[in-house]
Amino acid sequence: MPRIALPVAIAALLVVGSAQAETRTFDLTIKDHRFQPEAVTIPAGEKVKLMIHNQDATPEEFESYELNREKIIPGNSKAVVYVGPLEPGEYPFFGEFNQATAQGRVIAE
Amino acid sequence: MFSTAIIVFREVLEAALVVAVVLAATQGLARRNRWIVSGIAAGLLGSLLVASLTQDISTAFEGVGQELFNATILLTAVAMLAWHNIWMSRHASQLVAHLRQVGSNVSSGQLPIYFLATAVGLAVLREGSEVVLFTQGLAAGGSESLPMLWGALIGLGAGLVLGALIYFGLVRIPTRHLFTVTGWLILLLAAGMAASAAGFLAQAGWLPVQHPLWNSSDLLSQHSVPGEILHVLVGYQDRPTAIQLSVYLTTLLLIALGMHLSRQRAPAISR
Numbered sequence: 001m002p003r004i005a006l007p008v009a010i011a012a013l014l015v016v017g018s019a020q021a022e023t024r025t026f027d028l029t030i031k032d033h034r035f036q037p038e039a040v041t042i043p044a045g046e047k048v049k050l051m052i053h054n055q056d057a058t059p060e061e062f063e064s065y066e067l068n069r070e071k072i073i074p075g076n077s078k079a080v081v082y083v084g085p086l087e088p089g090e091y092p093f094f095g096e097f098n099q100a101t102a103q104g105r106v107i108a109e
Numbered sequence: 110m111f112s113t114a115i116i117v118f119r120e121v122l123e124a125a126l127v128v129a130v131v132l133a134a135t136q137g138l139a140r141r142n143r144w145i146v147s148g149i150a151a152g153l154l155g156s157l158l159v160a161s162l163t164q165d166i167s168t169a170f171e172g173v174g175q176e177l178f179n180a181t182i183l184l185t186a187v188a189m190l191a192w193h194n195i196w197m198s199r200h201a202s203q204l205v206a207h208l209r210q211v212g213s214n215v216s217s218g219q220l221p222i223y224f225l226a227t228a229v230g231l232a233v234l235r236e237g238s239e240v241v242l243f244t245q246g247l248a249a250g251g252s253e254s255l256p257m258l259w260g261a262l263i264g265l266g267a268g269l270v271l272g273a274l275i276y277f278g279l280v281r282i283p284t285r286h287l288f289t290v291t292g293w294l295i296l297l298l299a300a301g302m303a304a305s306a307a308g309f310l311a312q313a314g315w316l317p318v319q320h321p322l323w324n325s326s327d328l329l330s331q332h333s334v335p336g337e338i339l340h341v342l343v344g345y346q347d348r349p350t351a352i353q354l355s356v357y358l359t360t361l362l363l364i365a366l367g368m369h370l371s372r373q374r375a376p377a378i379s380r
Contacts, residue, residue: 047318058246059163061239065332068321068348069312071175072242074164080172082314097243099112 023049023082028104030054030073033095035104044088044108053078060102064093067106084108110260116243117264119337120236124152125272126341127232130298131225133279134193134291138204141222148226152233159234160241176313182231183306189228190299191364194292196221198368201288240265271338294342296364301344303360304353311352321348 024043028050029036042048054060054073062081063070073079083091086108095102128149135141159166159178166174197204240261247257282290310316326347330336339345344357 058249059242060246061243065326065330065348068308068350071312072163072167072239074167074242075246077164077167079167079175082312082318084318087320096116097246 023047025049025051028052030056030060030095030102032056033060033098033101035093035095035102038104039107040104041107041109042084042086045085047082047084050081050083050106051078052081058097060098061096062093063096064091064106066091067093069093070096110256110263113247113257113260114264114267117240117261118268119264119332120240120243121265121268122271122334122337123341124232124236125268126275126338127298128229129272129276129279130291130294130342131229132276133282133287134197134295135222135225136280136287137284138222144222144226145229148229149233152230153237155230155234156237156241159238160245163238163242170313173313173315176309177315179235180306180309180313182235183302183309186228186231187299187303187306187360189224189231190295190302191360191367193221193224193228194295194299194364195367195371196224197288197292199371201292205285205288271334275338292368296361296368297343298341299364300357300361301340301342304344304346304349304357307353307356308346308350311350316352319350319352322351322354324348 024046026040026042026048028040030052033056040050052062052071052073054075054077057075059072059074061070061072062079067083067086069081069083071079071081083106086106088109089107091106091108093104093106128145132141132145135145163175166178168174170177244258244261247254247261279291279294280287307316311318324347329339329345329347331340331345331347336345336347346353349357
C-alpha cells in the first residue's frame with residue numbers, strides 16, 4: 001500500500017504544483033498611502049495573483065467591494081490576494097485605512 | 110477625523126450587534142453579565158495579541174493565513190451559536206416558565222452560557238484586532254494623529270450607542286416571545302457568519318472563485334449603515350456567490366433541523 005501511495009502522493013503534489021505555477025502574478029506597491037500602479041491590467045477570464053507590497057510602516061487594508069476582497073497588509077510586508085477569473089471591465093479597490101489617497105483599480109481585458 | 114470615525118464605527122458596530130443579540134438572548138439569567146463581560150474582555154485582550162501577530166498570521170499558509178484565520182474564527186462562532194440554539198430549543202419553555210413564575214433569575218447552571226460568551230469573544234476579537242491595527246497606524250501617523258484619534262473615539266461611541274439601541278429594542282419584547290425572536294436572530298446571525306467564512310475561503314483559494322449571483326449594491330449597499338446592520342443580523346450580502354448562498358441556506362437548515370429534533374425529544378414536563 002505505501003509503495004503505491006508514495007508515487008501517487010508525489011504525482012498529486014506535482015499536479016498541484018504545476019497548477020499553482022500557472023497562476024500569473026501581478027505586483028502592486030503601497031507607498032505613502034498610495035497604490036503604484038493605480039491601474040493594474042490583468043487578463044480577463046483567468047485567476048491571477050496580486051502580490052501587494054506595503055512599503056509604508058503602517059498597516060493597510062486592501063479592500064474591493066467589486067472584487068469581494070478584503071485583506072490587511074501589515075507595514076513593511078507583502079500579501080497575496082487572488083482575483084478572478086473576471087469578466088472584462090474595471091474593478092475599483094482602495095486602502096480602507098487611507099481611503100483619501102489609496103485608490104486604484106483592476107482592469108480586466 | 111470623519112473618515113476615521115466611520116471606519117472605527119463600522120468595526121465596532123459589527124461586534125456591538127453580536128453582543129446586543131447575545132445580551133438579549135440571555136436576558137434574566139443569573140451571572141450572564143459576568144460571562145458576557147468576560148467574553149468581551151477576552152476578545153479585547155485577544156485582539157491586541159492578534160494585532161501584534163498580524164504579520165505571522167498573514168504569511169502563514171503561503172500568504173493566506175489571514176483568510177483561514179478569519180474563516181476559522183467565524184466558523185467557531187457559528188458552532189457556538191448553533192449549539193446554544195439547539196440547547197435552548199429543548200429548554201426554552203422551562204426557562205420562560207421559570208422567569209415568569211419566580212420573576213427572578215434562573216441559575217446560570219441551567220444554561221451553558223459559555224457558548225455565547227465564546228461567540229461574543231470571537232466577534233470582539235475579529236473586529237477589535239482591525240481597530241487596534243488601524244489606530245496603531247494612526248498613532249504612528251504624526252501631526253494629524255490627534256484629531257484622528259478623536260474620530261476613533263467618536264466612532265467607538267457611535268457603534269456602542271447603536272448596539273445599545275438594538276439591545277433595548279429587543280428586550281422590550283415580552284418574555285414569552287423574547288427567546289423565539291433571539292433564537293431566530295442567532296440562527297440568521299450564524300448563517301450569515303458561515304457565508305462570510307465561505308467568502309474568506311474563496312479569497313484564500315480554498316473554495317472556487319465565482320461570479321456573484323446578483324448585485325444589489327445599488328439597492329442597498331452592504332457598506333451603508335442599514336446594509337451593515339442587516340449584514341450582521343441576517344447575513345445580507347449585496348454580491349453573494351452561489352457557494353455563499355448555499356452555505357447560508359445549509360447552515361440555516363442544519364441548525365433549524367437540530368433545533369427541531371432537540372425540541373421533539375424535550376421532556377414534556379420539567380421536574
